[in-house]
Amino acid sequence: MSTLEKLSELESRRAAIITKSNDVAKKVALAQGKLAARERISILLDENSFVEVGTFITSRSTAFNMRNNETPADGVVTGYGTVNGNPVYVYSQDASVLGGALGEMHAKKIVRIYEEALKVGAPVVGFIDTVGVRLQESVDALEGYGMIYEKMVEASEIIPQIAVIAGDCAGGAAFIAGLSDFVFMSSKSARVFLNSPNTLDDKTASFDAIATAKVHFEESGLATIIEEQEEVLIEDVIRLLSYLPQNSGEEGPFYEVIDDINRVDASLNGFNFETQEVKDIVTSIIDEGELFVLNEAYGKTALTAFARMDGGTVGIIANTDTRMDYSGVKKIAHFVRVCDTYNIPIITLTDIEGFTSTVATEKLGIIKACSEMTKAFTEASVPKVNVILNHAFGSGYLAMNSKSLGCDMTYAWPTATVASLNTESAMKIMYAKELAEGTLSNEAFAEKAAEYDEIQASAYAAAARGLVDDIIEPAATRKRIIAALEVLATKER
Incomplete structure (x- = not known):
């Protein structure tokens, strides 16, 4: 049999396998x-x-x-x-x-x-x-x-x-x-x-x-x-x-930037935390408002998504509820590890009062899950930027990419409150004896609460302690994050 005949046989055999298997597969x-x-x-x-x-x-x-x-x-x-x-x-x-x-x-x-x-x-x-x-x-x-x-x-x-x-x-x-x-x-x-x-x-x-x-x-x-x-x-x-990059040894892909990197959104200055969703903030600050949400229906107390800022991929994490549940914690921990593996900078938008715990989640291991989330943020060596939007209380705040865990750049909106506990609860604990005895009037209680807000809980108090790098205008959030990412682009991992 000649070479041409052999080649003909080869093509015939290949075509027979592909055509026959494809025809049968399509019918099934x-x-x-x-x-x-x-x-x-x-x-x-x-x-x-x-x-x-x-x-x-x-x-x-x-x-x-x-x-x-x-x-x-x-x-x-x-x-x-x-x-x-x-x-x-x-x-x-x-x-x-x-x-x-x-x-x-x-x-x-x-x-x-x-x-x-x-x-x-x-x-x-x-x-x-x-x-x-x-x-x-x-x-x-x-x-x-x-x-x-x-x-x-x-x-x-x-x-x-x-x-x-x-x-x-x-x-x-x-x-x-x-x-x-x-x-x-x-x-x-x-x-x-x-x-x-x-x-x-x-x-x-x-x-x-x-x-x-x-x-x-x-x-x-x-x-x-x-x-x-x-x-x-x-x-x-x-x-x-x-x-995504092709592998963990490469940087993420970059695309031509059409959106203005210095764009401001004045509507964020009037953001209403009671009636609006954090997703509105996210779509406002990313390139073209294009968001690729992952695990959307699981752990709904947290948002995890890929987006682009200044043409490059970023991982976005945001609290959608001020109380984060067990599945939200697990979702964030996994997403942080993925971002760190594939060299994707992490942007967190923090608004958290604490974790939701039930008998069921205590038995499931919410303590371990929260610890794993904390570990994931701490170990992540990619650029990390955190914006504290509103509440940032206790261990929930610490676990959400805080400065204490190695966040590279932390910003706060003027609306931010950073404290170990919300003001009312803290006051009731600190002045439990006086309140029980009735020796602290309503006026005095209000004065103490205002003092606590100013000295312990405001964004300015956090900035004075170095927990926040700058307090920013909400409208300028996009350009401030992009500026931070540009500086952090050469961060050694």
């Missing part, structure tokens, strides 16, 4: 209201940039009914391409091949993608759509999961890892979601669960109660973003990648 996906494995990749990557790796790999197993089953690409399409011109490695499980069940060669293909991504320092995006382990391959398949976990841990804090749950993500596959930096879920077809509901003690448990995108978006905090349509979900992944 259409019946389930989902995209096919290759369709997901084509939407994610720049046009004509995908290079497939391992096209000819199939299962080696002939046990049980495997000899009668074709496994094109062994149920997972793997390769690399570009997103907005930047290299990205990708794998996409094919539910039309044994339900996307993971076998030995399937796992080795995913591990290979991780190895190549680590070599060049590029993100990995995995589309998860699997019923779990391939039982016909037993311990070989199980070992495959172990190899993937090991490689994901090796890649942790080196390259961004994004899991897109497009179907079932059951059993051992759930760990892949848990080990990822970001998890995107289809609210239409995705389910993530460690154990099936019928194995749980609660016999009334259902998939709706433990596995859906809604559950993981609102209750477990696993899901970073959810969308009903997969196409929209993948567009969200593309947006996320635009905020």
Whole structure:
């Protein structure tokens, strides 16, 4: 056979695998209201940039009914391409091949993608759509999961890892979601669960109660973003990648600045903390008001989001409630670690009176969670800027990127109150005896409270003690933060 004939055979074999598997996958996906494995990749990557790796790999197993089953690409399409011109490695499980069940060669293909991504320092995006382990391959398949976990841990804090749950993500596959930096879920077809509901003690448990995108978006905090349509979900992944560096050794991407870096917003001078939301402040100070919110429905007492200031990525953290709950604390701690890993400056907008604690959260470990948040801020070596907007009381204030934890630049609005406790509560404790005996008149109490505000609790008192670097006009918040970031750009990590 001549070389030309060999080349013809090669192309014929490749086309047969891709065409046949894609046609079957599309039929299965259409019946389930989902995209096919290759369709997901084509939407994610720049046009004509995908290079497939391992096209000819199939299962080696002939046990049980495997000899009668074709496994094109062994149920997972793997390769690399570009997103907005930047290299990205990708794998996409094919539910039309044994339900996307993971076998030995399937796992080795995913591990290979991780190895190549680590070599060049590029993100990995995995589309998860699997019923779990391939039982016909037993311990070989199980070992495959172990190899993937090991490689994901090796890649942790080196390259961004994004899991897109497009179907079932059951059993051992759930760990892949848990080990990822970001998890995107289809609210239409995705389910993530460690154990099936019928194995749980609660016999009334259902998939709706433990596995859906809604559950993981609102209750477990696993899901970073959810969308009903997969196409929209993948567009969200593309947006996320635009905020991230290729790896932890690079700085975040910078874009041309259209927004005026010295822009002021006079409306902030009249900000009403009772009727307005802190998100209004955030959108006012960032470039073009464009905000990419993460884990929006989990830990609602805190806002975590990516944005741009002066064209560069920043991580925004803001208190949306003056009492922060357990899930809000956990969300912030995770986000701070992500920002620190990928060289993203942290901007905090502080308005906190304390933590919300219940019997349930005390047992869950809110003390440990708050300590982890404090540790995350302290260890973060990226530029850190804090703006105290209103309340800043006690341990809540300290844990929110305070000067004591190593914040590089702390500003305060004139409305800020920095103290160990709010004035009324502090006065009642300090003058408990006098109040009980009735020896402190209302007028005297008011005078003492005013004195406490002036000497102990005002923004000026905090500035006098060096806890605040400057008291700023709210309208100038954007330009003051950008100026601080410019100075801190050469901060040694």
